[in-house]
Amino acid sequence: MGKILDRVDRKALRFAIGFPVLLAGAFVFCASLLRRDLPEPLAIQWTDDGGAAFAPYGIYVGWGAAMILATGWLVLSQALPLSRPAIMRRIMMGVGLFLCLFVTTVLAAGLVGQAGVTDARSSHVDATVLALGSGAAVSLGVTLAMVYKADQHWSVDDDRALQRTLTREADPDLTADTVRLWVHARSSVFVMIGIASLFPAALIAIALPWLGGLLVLLAVVGAGFLFARVKADRYGLKVLLAGVLPVMDVPAGSIAAASAADLKAADYGGWGYRHHGGTDAMLVGSGPAVVVSKTDGRRLAVSGGSQASAARLADVLTRVAARARKGGNPSSGGQAPGS
Numbered sequence: 001m002g003k004i005l006d007r008v009d010r011k012a013l014r015f016a017i018g019f020p021v022l023l024a025g026a027f028v029f030c031a032s033l034l035r036r037d038l039p040e041p042l043a044i045q046w047t048d049d050g051g052a053a054f055a056p057y058g059i060y061v062g063w064g065a066a067m068i069l070a071t072g073w074l075v076l077s078q079a080l081p082l083s084r085p086a087i088m089r090r091i092m093m094g095v096g097l098f099l100c101l102f103v104t105t106v107l108a109a110g111l112v113g114q115a116g117v118t119d120a121r122s123s124h125v126d127a128t129v130l131a132l133g134s135g136a137a138v139s140l141g142v143t144l145a146m147v148y149k150a151d152q153h154w155s156v157d158d159d160r161a162l163q164r165t166l167t168r169e170a171d172p173d174l175t176a177d178t179v180r181l182w183v184h185a186r187s188s189v190f191v192m193i194g195i196a197s198l199f200p201a202a203l204i205a206i207a208l209p210w211l212g213g214l215l216v217l218l219a220v221v222g223a224g225f226l227f228a229r230v231k232a233d234r235y236g237l238k239v240l241l242a243g244v245l246p247v248m249d250v251p252a253g254s255i256a257a258a259s260a261a262d263l264k265a266a267d268y269g270g271w272g273y274r275h276h277g278g279t280d281a282m283l284v285g286s287g288p289a290v291v292v293s294k295t296d297g298r299r300l301a302v303s304g305g306s307q308a309s310a311a312r313l314a315d316v317l318t319r320v321a322a323r324a325r326k327g328g329n330p331s332s333g334g335q336a337p338g339s
Helices: 002-006 010-033 057-079 086-114 127-147 156-170 187-207 209-224 307-325
Strands: 042-046 052-055 179-184 227-233 236-241 245-251 255-263 272-276 279-283 287-294 299-303
Touching (some): 010 057, 042 057, 042 086, 052 057, 086 127, 179 307, 187 209, 227 307, 236 299, 245 279, 255 307
Parallel strands (some): 279 299
Antiparallel strands (some): 042 052, 179 227, 227 236, 236 245, 255 287, 272 279
């Protein structure tokens, strides 16, 4: 699978798969809005003598959505292989978009033309929808063909990757001086939270469903505060509450010392993120942790998972702080490129 993906334009692949699906879904949804105004069955072909060929509503919409998907996937896929000339890929991307929109326009014009009539034989394709939709399909197809970058371009991601590579070559210890770990409370704590919230919520939901749901939501949020993502590298220490909310960001140049210790959460204000006695603490429970002393005299305490991971975290922070003091690391706390 990896070799196949290396031969195609991945961004174009996501578009080629996703756009027809979204367009077909939009067609089905809009058709459902007209359902009450449409006759049964629907006309799918009109003859000069006033006759018509018919199909049930479900067949019309289902086959219409399938035609949109098939047309889009078949034509847009021709723009994916990197081995093909760039101009051909741009043309096929534009043609694929045009055909998707044109097929949808024809199907929509047939539905709109039959809305409000009792007998599909007296209906016709809505010329206004057909004209407006076809014009939009042509213009959007041409626009996409012109703006689609089929050539391989040097991007910001490439700049970041190059800088990371050069940094590793200049500093072979970079990989060793990197720690990424999740810390969380004991499983028994989450079981306790579940018991204390889910059972009452189930009883409350009988009378007030929204209040029961709110109680469950609060329990989930509370449990999230007992997770933390700890990142330590040559740029310093960063702690993300619940893995997304940054609560600590300490540049390497601001670290005076770091040591592993066995801490009690109660001594630092309890579980979660706390500011207690001049110390900022992010502890998900009592146990192994790392105490960081800053150059401004303040202290930090962070859960370290196991004793081994806490010792490694303290060791990495000690090394990066020493390197920063020697001028080998920025003291401003800037983030690594691409981090």
